[in-house]
Amino acid sequence: MIVALLNQKGGVGKTTLALHLAGEWARRGQRVTVIDADPQGSALDWSQQRARESLPRLFGVIGLARDTLHREAPELARNVHHIVIDGPPRVAGLMRSALLAADIILIPVQPSPFDGWGSAEMLALLSEARVYRSHLVARFVLNRCGARTVIARETALTLADHDPPLLASKVGQRVAFADAAQSGRLVWEAHATIAAREITALASEVGRLAR
Numbered sequence: 001m002i003v004a005l006l007n008q009k010g011g012v013g014k015t016t017l018a019l020h021l022a023g024e025w026a027r028r029g030q031r032v033t034v035i036d037a038d039p040q041g042s043a044l045d046w047s048q049q050r051a052r053e054s055l056p057r058l059f060g061v062i063g064l065a066r067d068t069l070h071r072e073a074p075e076l077a078r079n080v081h082h083i084v085i086d087g088p089p090r091v092a093g094l095m096r097s098a099l100l101a102a103d104i105i106l107i108p109v110q111p112s113p114f115d116g117w118g119s120a121e122m123l124a125l126l127s128e129a130r131v132y133r134s135h136l137v138a139r140f141v142l143n144r145c146g147a148r149t150v151i152a153r154e155t156a157l158t159l160a161d162h163d164p165p166l167l168a169s170k171v172g173q174r175v176a177f178a179d180a181a182q183s184g185r186l187v188w189e190a191h192a193t194i195a196a197r198e199i200t201a202l203a204s205e206v207g208r209l210a211r
Contacts (some may be wrong), residue, residue, distance in 0.1 A: 001210045002073055002083040004102035008122050010089035012108040013143040015042040016177050017202070018086040022059045023186040024203040030081035032059040035073060037098055038088045039065045050184025058186075067093045070100035092125065099129035104209055105138040107164065111145050126164070137209050138164035141202070144173040169202040171195075 003021065005014040015038070022032045036043035047061035064072060065088065077083045085102060088094045099105065107122060130136050176192030188196035 001081070001104065001207075002077055002085065002102045003104045003106060003206060004085035004087055004098045005106050005108060006085075006087035006095060006098055006122060007107050007109065008090045008092075008095065008125075012110055013171070013177075014038075014089075014108055015046070015086050016181065017106070017108055017141065017143060017171065018084045019043060019046055019181075020177075020186055020199045021203050021206065022082070022084045023188070024199050025082050025207075026058040027188065031079070032082045032084065033076055033080050034059060034061045035064045035069070035076070035083060035085045036061060037065050037069055037085050037094055039091070040088075041065075043086045046181060046184055048184075049182075053184050055184055055189075065091075065094060067097045069094065069097040073101035095122075095125055096129065099125060099136070100133065103137065104206060105136065105164075106141050106167075106206065107138065108141045108143040110143060123164075139206075139209070140164060140166045142166060142170040145170050167202070167205055169198065169205045171198045171202060 005018045005021075007014060018034055022034045026032045034043050034047075041063060043061050044063050050057075062076075066072075069085070073083055073085065085098050087098050105126065126136075126138055172195065174187075174192065174195045176187050176190060176195045180187050180190040180192065183190075187199065
């Protein structure tokens with residue numbers, strides 16, 4: 001399964017979700033590789049920090065910010081259970097290549113009208129990709145979300161009848177994600193129980209999409 005975290009708007013948490021999904025699947029005994037397709041290389045930086053902290057390797061992280069991603073990712077997928085692509089912001093060529101490579105597209109959005117408006121260009125690229133890959137699965141993911149806030153509820157209601165639809169699993173706005181990332185860790189390694197449960201639920205729901 002190749003899962004791509006994509007949104008042309010920056011700062012929506014693509015890297016955080018990509019690394020935590022990979023870590024959750026690795027924790028379940030599955031072989032996972034993260035492809036860092038963002039020229040900023042945040043996932044690679046996290047991996048290097050993990051090595052500096054002498055923490056065990058959970059999954060591979062490779063840099064592949066090239067328009068040939070759609071040809072190279074399926075080859076890499078032959079040797080693992082899952083490929084997770086951490087997509088770039090506002091690089092249309094790379095975005096198209098990731099869309100053509102993936103089986104499942106996850107579009108992280110924060111509970112904000114600006115994120116909804118900013119996703120329009122992403123959805124146009126998704127429609128373009130579906131001309132060639134009609135069975136491409138896509139879902140919105142509500143991320144950095146205060147579950148009890150009015151704007152979070154309104155965003156969820158707005159996306160409920162949207163195409164693509166919204167995943168039931170949501171990930172909260174939690175300091176634990178930033179704290180863990182600074183040391184190359186994941187939230188379950190930092191004993192952030194609530195955040196870890198949210199990631200577990202998200203990984204399980206995404207896994208069911210592939211069946």
